[in-house]
Amino acid sequence: MSIEIDHVNKHFRDFVAVDNVSLTFNEGELTALLGPSGSGKTTLLRIIAGLEQPDTGRIRFHGEDTTDKHVSQRGVGFVFQHYALFKHMTVFQNVAYGLTVRPRQSRPSKADINAKVMHLLELVQLDWTAHRYPHQLSGGQRQRIALARALAVEPKVLLLDEPFGALDAKVRAELRRWLRRLHDDIHVTSVFVTHDQEEALEVSDRVVVMNKGRVEQDGSPEQVYDTPANPFVYRFLGNVNLFHARLHDGVARIGDIQLPAPEFHGYHNERGEAYVRPHEIEVLATRQHDDALHSQIELVSVIGPTVRLELRTNNTETLVHAELSKHHFHSLGLKQGSDAWIRPTHSRIFLPDERVANG
Amino acid sequence: MTLSPAEWEAIRLSLLIGLAAVAWILPPGIAVAWWLARHEFRGKAIVDGLIHLPLVLPPVVVGYLLLVALGRQGVIGQWLYSTLGISLPFTWQGAAVASGVMAFPLLVRALRLSLEAVDPKLEAAASTLGASRWRIFTTITLPLAVPGLLTGTVLAFARALSEFGATITFASNIPGETRTLPLALYTLIQTPGQEATAARLCIIAIVIALLSLIASEWLARRTRQRLQERDG
Numbered sequence: 001m002s003i004e005i006d007h008v009n010k011h012f013r014d015f016v017a018v019d020n021v022s023l024t025f026n027e028g029e030l031t032a033l034l035g036p037s038g039s040g041k042t043t044l045l046r047i048i049a050g051l052e053q054p055d056t057g058r059i060r061f062h063g064e065d066t067t068d069k070h071v072s073q074r075g076v077g078f079v080f081q082h083y084a085l086f087k088h089m090t091v092f093q094n095v096a097y098g099l100t101v102r103p104r105q106s107r108p109s110k111a112d113i114n115a116k117v118m119h120l121l122e123l124v125q126l127d128w129t130a131h132r133y134p135h136q137l138s139g140g141q142r143q144r145i146a147l148a149r150a151l152a153v154e155p156k157v158l159l160l161d162e163p164f165g166a167l168d169a170k171v172r173a174e175l176r177r178w179l180r181r182l183h184d185d186i187h188v189t190s191v192f193v194t195h196d197q198e199e200a201l202e203v204s205d206r207v208v209v210m211n212k213g214r215v216e217q218d219g220s221p222e223q224v225y226d227t228p229a230n231p232f233v234y235r236f237l238g239n240v241n242l243f244h245a246r247l248h249d250g251v252a253r254i255g256d257i258q259l260p261a262p263e264f265h266g267y268h269n270e271r272g273e274a275y276v277r278p279h280e281i282e283v284l285a286t287r288q289h290d291d292a293l294h295s296q297i298e299l300v301s302v303i304g305p306t307v308r309l310e311l312r313t314n315n316t317e318t319l320v321h322a323e324l325s326k327h328h329f330h331s332l333g334l335k336q337g338s339d340a341w342i343r344p345t346h347s348r349i350f351l352p353d354e355r356v357a358n359g
Numbered sequence: 360m361t362l363s364p365a366e367w368e369a370i371r372l373s374l375l376i377g378l379a380a381v382a383w384i385l386p387p388g389i390a391v392a393w394w395l396a397r398h399e400f401r402g403k404a405i406v407d408g409l410i411h412l413p414l415v416l417p418p419v420v421v422g423y424l425l426l427v428a429l430g431r432q433g434v435i436g437q438w439l440y441s442t443l444g445i446s447l448p449f450t451w452q453g454a455a456v457a458s459g460v461m462a463f464p465l466l467v468r469a470l471r472l473s474l475e476a477v478d479p480k481l482e483a484a485a486s487t488l489g490a491s492r493w494r495i496f497t498t499i500t501l502p503l504a505v506p507g508l509l510t511g512t513v514l515a516f517a518r519a520l521s522e523f524g525a526t527i528t529f530a531s532n533i534p535g536e537t538r539t540l541p542l543a544l545y546t547l548i549q550t551p552g553q554e555a556t557a558a559r560l561c562i563i564a565i566v567i568a569l570l571s572l573i574a575s576e577w578l579a580r581r582t583r584q585r586l587q588e589r590d591g
Contacts, residue, residue: 049487050487070486071483071487072486072491074487078484078487080483080484084481084483086485086499087503088503088586101491150487
C-alpha cells in the first residue's frame with residue numbers, strides 16, 4: 001500500500017510544523033524521516049496515522065483519500081517512542097487488544113486470536129513473555145511487544161515514531177538490524193521517524209531529510225550521504241569541513257589549492273563554500289603536491305580502527321577534521337604537534353546563498 | 360450495647376441515602392471528570408468553579424437552591440411532578456439528591472486527578488488499534504484511573520453520610536424517611552435529658568466513618584500498588 005502526501009500543511013499557533021510537504025512512500029518500502037527535533041517529522045507521521053489533522057492538504061493510501069478517516073478506521077500500525085504498552089494488561093492482552101476490540105461480527109474467535117497472538121510473539125521472539133506484565137520486560141523487549149501489537153491488526157502501513165530512541169546504544173543497534181530483517185520478511189510499507197543519521201542510513205531503503213517543516217532531500221541512503229542537496233543535508237548527515245573558496249572560471253581556489261568546479265564556468269572571482277567530509281581529506285607527512293595546505297596536528301583521537309585528527313592550517317587558522325584508518329596513520333609516522341599537509345580529494349561547492357553545484 | 364429501633368432506623372437510612380447518593384452521582388461525575396481532564400475550552404475555569412461551589416457554599420444555601428429548583432413549585436420540580444409524578448422534597452430520595460450534590464465535587468476532584476495522570480499516548484495507541492472512543496474509555500482510561508475512582512467514591516460516600524445542612528433544608532427531618540444519623544443526633548441534642556443517647560449515636564457515627572475510611576484506604580492502596588508495580 002503506497003502513501004501519498006499531497007501539499008500538507010500544519011501549524012500549532014504561530015509555529016509552522018509542516019510546511020507544504022508533498023511526498024510519496026512506495027509500496028513495501030522502508031523509509032526514514034530524518035531531521036533534527038522540531039523539523040516536523042513526527043507531526044507528519046502523526047498526520048499520516050490520523051492522530052493529527054492537517055490544516056490543508058490530503059493523505060491518500062493507495063490512491064484512496066483517507067484524510068477525513070478517523071485514526072481507528074485507517075488501518076495503520078503505530079509504534080511509539082516510549083512503547084505505550086497498556087500496563088494493566090499482560091503481554092498477551094496487549095498484543096490481542098486490536099483484535100478483541102473489534103465489533104462482534106468481525107471479531108476472530110478466541111482460538112483464532114490465541115493462535116495469532118502466539119504466532120506474533122514468536123515472530124518477535126518473545127512467546128515466553130505472554131503472561132508477564134510490561135513492567136517485567138526490558139526496554140528492547142517492550143518495543144518488540146509494541147511492534148507485535150501493531151502488527152496484530154494487519155496494518156496496511158506501519159508507522160514508527162523514534163522507535164529506538166529510548167534504548168541504549170547496543171540494544172538500539174541490535175533492534176534496528178532486527179527491524180530491517182523483519183521488514184524484509186513482511187514487506188509492509190513502513191515509515192519511521194528518527195533524528196539519528198546512522199540509524200536512517202543503515203535501516204532504510206529511502207531517506208527523507210526534513211528541516212523546519214520542509215523536505216530538504218529525498219533519496220536513497222547513498223544519494224543523501226554522497227550527494228547532499230544542500231549545506232543543511234551535508235551538515236546533518238555526518239561531520240563536514242567547510243572551506244571558503246574563490247570561484248573563477250570553473251576553478252575553486254582554497255588558498256593554494258585549486259579544485260575543478262566546471263559548473264561554475266561563467267563565474268568571476270565569486271565567493272563559494274566547499275564542503276569536504278573528514279574522510280575526504282588526504283593527510284600527507286611531506287609536501288608532495290604544490291596544492292596542499294600546510295597545517296599542524298592539534299589532536300589525535302583513536303576510535304577503534306579509525307583515527308580522527310584535528311588540524312589547524314597555518315595561513316588561515318582554520319580547524320580541519322580528518323579521518324583515516326589507524327594503519328594508514330601509523331604508516332605516515334605522524335603524531336600530535338607534527339606538521340602535516342592536507343588536501344581535499346573530493347568536495348562539493350555551494351554558493352553562500354545555498355544554490356547548489358557539484359565539485 | 361444493643362441499639363434501639365430508632366437508632367437502627369437512623370443507621371439504615373444513613374447508609375441507604377449515602378449509597379443512593381453515590382450511585383446517582385457516579386455516572387455524571389465520571390463524565391464531568393473525564394471532560395475536564397481531557398478537554399480545554401473557553402470558560403473551563405467557570406465550569407470548574409461551579410462544580411466546586413458546594414464545597415464552599417453554606418450547605419443551607421445548596422438546600423435552598425434545590426428547593427427552588429426541585430420543589431413542587433420549582434422550575435424542574437413542577438415538571439417532574441406533573442409528567443412523572445415524582446416529588447423529591449421530604450423523601451429519602453430527596454435526601455439522596457441533596458447529599459449527592461454536596462458530595463459531587465469530592466468525587467470529581469479525585470477522579471479528575473487520576474484521569475489526568477493517564478498517559479494520552481496509551482489512548483492514542485488504542486485508537487490506532489481500531490478501538491472506538493467509548494471502548495478506549497472503558498478498557499484503558501477508566502481501569503488506569505481506578506485508584507482515583509475508589510478514593511473519590513469513598514470520599515463522596517463519607518461526605519453523603521455526614522451531610523446535614525442541605526438535607527434538612529431540602530428533605531426535612533422526618534423520622535423513618537429522612538432522619539439520618541446526623542439529623543437524629545441533632546434532634547436528640549435539642550431534646551433535654553437525651554445526652555446519653557446522643558453520645559451513643561455519636562460513637563456510632565464515628566465507628567461508621569472510621570470503618571469506611573479504613574476500607575477505602577485499604578482498597579485504594581491495594582489497587583494503587585497493583586498499578587504502580589506495573590509502572591516504569
